[in-house]
Amino acid sequence: MKQKPMFDRPIELNPEQVKFYDDNGFLIVENVLADDECDKAVEIFDLHRIKIKDEEYKGIMNLDRVDFWSHVYGPNERWVHRYVKQMLIKHPAVVTGLEILQRRDVGCVVNVQSMFLFKKAGSPYAKQAWNPHQDNAYPRAKQGAYITANLVFSDQDPENGCMFIYPGSHMEALLKAEFVKSFQEKPGKNPGHDVTKSLPKKYRNKRIDLPMKKGSVLFLHSHCVHGSYPNNSLNRDRPMLLIPYLTNGYKFIAGKTGQRKELPIR
Numbered sequence: 415m416k417q418k419p420m421f422d423r424p425i426e427l428n429p430e431q432v433k434f435y436d437d438n439g440f441l442i443v444e445n446v447l448a449d450d451e452c453d454k455a456v457e458i459f460d461l462h463r464i465k466i467k468d469e470e471y472k473g474i475m476n477l478d479r480v481d482f483w484s485h486v487y488g489p490n491e492r493w494v495h496r497y498v499k500q501m502l503i504k505h506p507a508v509v510t511g512l513e514i515l516q517r518r519d520v521g522c523v524v525n526v527q528s529m530f531l532f533k534k535a536g537s538p539y540a541k542q543a544w545n546p547h548q549d550n551a552y553p554r555a556k557q558g559a560y561i562t563a564n565l566v567f568s569d570q571d572p573e574n575g576c577m578f579i580y581p582g583s584h585m586e587a588l589l590k591a592e593f594v595k596s597f598q599e600k601p602g603k604n605p606g607h608d609v610t611k612s613l614p615k616k617y618r619n620k621r622i623d624l625p626m627k628k629g630s631v632l633f634l635h636s637h638c639v640h641g642s643y644p645n646n647s648l649n650r651d652r653p654m655l656l657i658p659y660l661t662n663g664y665k666f667i668a669g670k671t672g673q674r675k676e677l678p679i680r
């Protein structure tokens with residue numbers, strides 16, 4: 415899956431990559447974001463964290479939205495929202511990748527939300543380990559319509575809290591889940607609507623870790639069961655932006671916390 419850095423070029427996925435996604439419910443593409451793009455993104459989220467005086471390194475929701483953060487940012491600071499929206503959520507490589515995987519014409523995929531996680535080494539939220547879950551347990555859109563792109567801003571592996579995944583589990587409908595608080599849960603509690611008990615046996619022994627390199631993008635089918643490890647490292651932060659998208663026209667639950675709403679990405 416090695417490719418040259420994309421910068422602002424559209425992504426190209428070959429038939430093997432598309433088939434891999436269809437068969438497994440996820441696809442990692444390396445070298446999509448340049449190192450400085452990753453560093454700049456983390457810097458902006460950290461500036462925001464300082465601005466809202468968060469010492470715990472909580473997750474940050476929907477920083478692209480003016481209305482969501484109007485109590486924090488004035489009219490002269492709109493560049494913060496603009497940067498997240500234009501450079502990250504609408505990143506050409508991500509947008510074109512989604513259109514290929516969703517078999518949609520240009521403009522038929524919309525963004526609905528975004529969530530940034532620091533998983534900052536040594537911080538209260540470093541140990542945030544997600545239970546095995548399906549992302550669609552939250553918006554409950556039609557199977558296959560909801561898809562997430564995770565932008566990886568530093569190398570991640572099991573030591574610093576990478577994700578794990580159950581390949582092929584995207585073929586299942588929504589599984590029965592134990593519902594838990596999944597955003598700004600108390601440090602020490604694990605988020606993610608837990609499907610450990612209902613996950614069919616045939617997937618359990620197929621579980622794999624998902625180490626990823628800085629600059630990669632993970633495309634993830636919203637029924638593909640996944641979770642993550644705590645960041646147990648001394649100084650290896652694991653910043654990542656999780657961006658859900660939807661094939662335009664399908665219904666979904668907006669949610670009090672996520673406040674999902676459709677934003678065109680072209």
Ligand SMILES: O=C(O)CCC(=O)C(=O)O
Pocket residue numbers: 529531542543544549575576577640641642643654656
């Ligand atoms: O980044 C992680 O640790 C997993 C997060 C996740 O799966 C989610 O937010 O849905």
Ligand SMILES: [Fe+2]
Pocket residue numbers: 547548549640
């Ligand atoms: Fe998830």
